[in-house]
Amino acid sequence: MAADTQKPASAFAKFMAMLSPGARVAAVVLVLLLLAALFAPWIAPYGENEIVGEFWEPFSARSWLGTDQLGRDLLTRLIYGAQNTFLIAGTATLLSFTMGSFLGFIAAVSRGAVDQLLSRLNDMMMAIPTLIFALVILSVMPSNLIVLILVMGILDSTRVFRLSRAVAVDIAVFDFVEAARLRGERTLWIISREILPNALTPLFAEFGLRFAFAVLFLSTLSFLGLGIQPPEADWGNMVRDNRDGIIYGIPAALIPAASIAMLTISINLIVDSVIGRTSSLKGGRDA
Amino acid sequence: MNAEHNILRVKNLQISASEQIPGQRPRQIVIVDDISFELGKGKVLGLIGESGAGKSTIGLASMAYGRGGCEITGGEVWLDGENVLEATPGEVGKLRGAKVAYVAQSAAASFNPAHRLGQQVIESALQHGLMNRDAANKFAVDLFARLGLPDPQEFGDRYPHQVSGGQLQRAMTAMAMCCRPQLIVFDEPTTALDVTTQISVLASIKQAIRETNTAALYITHDLAVVAQIADEIMVLRNGKMVEYGSTDQIINKPREAYTQSLVSVLANVKPEAGDTAEEAVLVANGITAAYDKTNMVLQDISVELHAGQTLSIVGESGSGKSTLARVITGLLPPLDGEVIMHGKPLPPELKNRSKEQLRVLQMIYQMPDVAMNPRHTVSRIIGRPLEFYFGIRGDEQRSKIIELLRKIELGEEFYDRYPAELSGGQKQRVCIARALAAEPELIICDEVTSALDTLVADGILNLLMQLQEENNVAYLFITHDIATVRAISDTIAVMYQGRLVRYGSKSTVLEPPYDDYTELLLSSVPAMELGWLERVLELRGQLND
Numbered sequence: 027m028a029a030d031t032q033k034p035a036s037a038f039a040k041f042m043a044m045l046s047p048g049a050r051v052a053a054v055v056l057v058l059l060l061l062a063a064l065f066a067p068w069i070a071p072y073g074e075n076e077i078v079g080e081f082w083e084p085f086s087a088r089s090w091l092g093t094d095q096l097g098r099d100l101l102t103r104l105i106y107g108a109q110n111t112f113l114i115a116g117t118a119t120l121l122s123f124t125m126g127s128f129l130g131f132i133a134a135v136s137r138g139a140v141d142q143l144l145s146r147l148n149d150m151m152m153a154i155p156t157l158i159f160a161l162v163i164l165s166v167m168p169s170n171l172i173v174l175i176l177v178m179g180i181l182d183s184t185r186v187f188r189l190s191r192a193v194a195v196d197i198a199v200f201d202f203v204e205a206a207r208l209r210g211e212r213t214l215w216i217i218s219r220e221i222l223p224n225a226l227t228p229l230f231a232e233f234g235l236r237f238a239f240a241v242l243f244l245s246t247l248s249f250l251g252l253g254i255q256p257p258e259a260d261w262g263n264m265v266r267d268n269r270d271g272i273i274y275g276i277p278a279a280l281i282p283a284a285s286i287a288m289l290t291i292s293i294n295l296i297v298d299s300v301i302g303r304t305s306s307l308k309g310g311r312d313a
Numbered sequence: 314m315n316a317e318h319n320i321l322r323v324k325n326l327q328i329s330a331s332e333q334i335p336g337q338r339p340r341q342i343v344i345v346d347d348i349s350f351e352l353g354k355g356k357v358l359g360l361i362g363e364s365g366a367g368k369s370t371i372g373l374a375s376m377a378y379g380r381g382g383c384e385i386t387g388g389e390v391w392l393d394g395e396n397v398l399e400a401t402p403g404e405v406g407k408l409r410g411a412k413v414a415y416v417a418q419s420a421a422a423s424f425n426p427a428h429r430l431g432q433q434v435i436e437s438a439l440q441h442g443l444m445n446r447d448a449a450n451k452f453a454v455d456l457f458a459r460l461g462l463p464d465p466q467e468f469g470d471r472y473p474h475q476v477s478g479g480q481l482q483r484a485m486t487a488m489a490m491c492c493r494p495q496l497i498v499f500d501e502p503t504t505a506l507d508v509t510t511q512i513s514v515l516a517s518i519k520q521a522i523r524e525t526n527t528a529a530l531y532i533t534h535d536l537a538v539v540a541q542i543a544d545e546i547m548v549l550r551n552g553k554m555v556e557y558g559s560t561d562q563i564i565n566k567p568r569e570a571y572t573q574s575l576v577s578v579l580a581n582v583k584p585e586a587g588d589t590a591e592e593a594v595l596v597a598n599g600i601t602a603a604y605d606k607t608n609m610v611l612q613d614i615s616v617e618l619h620a621g622q623t624l625s626i627v628g629e630s631g632s633g634k635s636t637l638a639r640v641i642t643g644l645l646p647p648l649d650g651e652v653i654m655h656g657k658p659l660p661p662e663l664k665n666r667s668k669e670q671l672r673v674l675q676m677i678y679q680m681p682d683v684a685m686n687p688r689h690t691v692s693r694i695i696g697r698p699l700e701f702y703f704g705i706r707g708d709e710q711r712s713k714i715i716e717l718l719r720k721i722e723l724g725e726e727f728y729d730r731y732p733a734e735l736s737g738g739q740k741q742r743v744c745i746a747r748a749l750a751a752e753p754e755l756i757i758c759d760e761v762t763s764a765l766d767t768l769v770a771d772g773i774l775n776l777l778m779q780l781q782e783e784n785n786v787a788y789l790f791i792t793h794d795i796a797t798v799r800a801i802s803d804t805i806a807v808m809y810q811g812r813l814v815r816y817g818s819k820s821t822v823l824e825p826p827y828d829d830y831t832e833l834l835l836s837s838v839p840a841m842e843l844g845w846l847e848r849v850l851e852l853r854g855q856l857n858d
Contacts, residue, residue: 205678209751
């Protein structure tokens with residue numbers, strides 16, 4: 027709780043100390059992936075779309091993970107793909123959280139008609155299967171990054187809305203919220219100062235999971251040809267492009283698939299560990 | 314006493330809990346240390362102490378049970394000639410329910426709402442194979458009758474939500490007695506009940522223990538209650554024994570200073586203020602209110618309160634006293650009547666009140682734990698009203714906060730603390746400071762001492778009275794505790810089922826002749842003397858044995 031009084035230099039070390047051993051490994055993996063994405067042009071052995079050899083070459087000293095269906099270096103594509111995956115999934119998740127939690131808190135604090143309106147609109151959105159909704163919109167709208175992020179973020183925010191409303195309703199019944207109301211505080215102040223700090227733990231946990239889902243969703247969209255457009259690299263994209271190789275015993279599709287799995291599992295491990303620790307601090311309530 | 318005649322023998326009991334602060338190694342802290350006592354057949358031992366004294370932990374340890382994180386690290390517990398700490402889990406399972414049973418504080422939380430009471434009462438007797446279903450049912454009916462439950466034949470067919478809190482607590486006692494255990498552990502069985510209900514539950518428990526010749530451990534924080542039921546009393550503090558003796562000795566001739574402080578009642582009583590010609594700070598005029606427009610929770614309540622005075626609202630749960638506070642604060646607009654402050658009616662709804670109208674009316678809550686945002690520091694909690702109402706920021710705010718901290722007898726070192734780092738009494742003090750920061754004319758105190766230990770509560774009351782003298786602030790004091798009312802009030806309003814049954818100055822309300830309800834209420838408050846229970850019951854002619 028007193029973490030914000032600590033020096034920022036030790037914040038990461040403290041964070042690591044409270045994780046389980048598995049989650050520590052996951053944190054290292056995540057940081058490595060993040061670094062790879064950030065410094066892609068400097069660390070990638072080749073250019074993103076550079077053809078370095080025959081198609082579907084096996085592992086070799088020249089290209090460590092072999093080549094893809096066009097003879098591009100797989101490792102290079104993976105590194106550049108991480109860039110896209112992190113950027114799009116990250117922004118979409120941030121968007122869905124800002125929107126979803128803000129509206130969820132408003133609904134929980136105002137109750138009554140505002141709550142009904144927001145919640146029923148949200149139900150309507152949720153009633154339509156996400157993937158089909160996304161497919162329809164993306165095939166009509168121009169295919170660019172911003173549309174993709176907006177669609178992913180807005181669709182995902184319905185889930186965040188549900189969670190944050192439920193969490194905030196629980197917090198809003200506490201006397202300290204009533205005290206703020208009696209003081210005459212405005213709704214926005216109550217949301218940002220009284221509700222948000224107490225809702226951060228479950229929201230953070232959800233953020234990790236939602237990010238993982240966003241990665242998977244982006245991969246699905248790319249796999250269906252509506253996500254990131256070729257020739258740009260993206261992990262889901264790479265699975266689709268290389269899937270025919272599996273018939274001939276070529277593992278090129280499995281490597282980006284394994285990367286997606288690794289990222290998702292890492293995030294889940296960290297989030298699980300964080301939930302476990304913080305909920306026990308609150309008095310052992312099981313998450 | 315010969316050891317063979319003792320049902321329970323506890324020797325040098327030590328219980329530890331492991332505590333882990335994130336980022337540090339887990340460490341063991343001793344929460345109960347070196348406790349020894351013996352308990353014979355048909356005897357009742359009262360375990361008394363403040364919260365954190367270890368009394369419940371000891372009670373559970375006598376059933377060879379440690380709450381999550383607790384571990385029995387030393388000593389022996391002999392139950393009917395068997396060392397239960399060395400028993401295998403299977404043996405302990407046979408013991409619990411059959412030889413030793415437990416009655417928890419909250420019966421409502423301990424019964425399964427989906428099953429009938431009778432079924433739950435006989436469950437453990439069937440499980441332990443002590444009797445068949447017919448015999449068990451018959452025995453349960455017998456127990457219901459003995460515990461004074463209405464309609465004992467049919468009582469078992471009801472669901473938990475169909476009976477009152479007092480009846481549920483008695484049903485739980487029946488459940489504990491159903492296996493004819495040799496020892497029953499009562500953990501604060503009457504604490505959650507109103508005084509008027511407490512008295513009958515207490516009488517039932519006492520009678521049932523006598524008749525079945527069961528040994529009992531009676532855990533409570535209320536010395537007056539335990540004096541009525543226990544043969545011996547052990548006073549505990551911070552997991553250590555303070556004093557152990559017969560009830561008579563503890564109540565009438567306490568040796569230790571701590572016990573003496575528990576026995577002595579509120580020392581200073583505020584002299585009643587005389588009539589003032591001044592205009593009242595607050596007038597509630599014919600308030601009628603309901604939550605769903607049909608069930609009247611308040612009917613035609615009219616009270617008034619002058620500057621620097623205290624109006625106490627007394628009544629049992631459900632009498633509508635907290636609802637009155639909600640009406641005054643504007644959280645629940647009344648159906649009829651008005652709230653007048655300084656001669657001007659307040660808008661019934663909170664959102665229509667001005668900042669100034671909100672400022673003069675502050676509130677202190679029952680549970681300080683949830684009345685403060687756990688993520689805000691003390692300085693932020695106290696500083697916000699300063700900033701919000703007066704626009705005080707920066708260094709000026711800092712010095713104001715420190716001044717307020719001094720006023721509530723806490724030092725500057727509390728400035729940066731979080732609520733979790735404060736004790737219960739300190740938390741309530743910070744809540745008082747938050748209310749004071751707004752420089753209010755009226756503070757509504759909603760059961761502000763009922764969640765606190767006796768000594769801490771006394772400190773809070775003294776502080777409130779002192780602040781009243783200094784700042785001439787009026788208090789609307791909501792409580793169910795008559796002793797508190799006696800100590801701090803100028804005027805008293807007694808409420809029953811949403812109506813005002815008695816209202817006037819302290820001297821007129823607390824002096825006979827009483828109306829029926831006030832009489833019942835006042836006579837139900839346990840007195841710190843032996844034989845009080847019998848005397849009251851005899852007076853009421855309710856005990857028919």
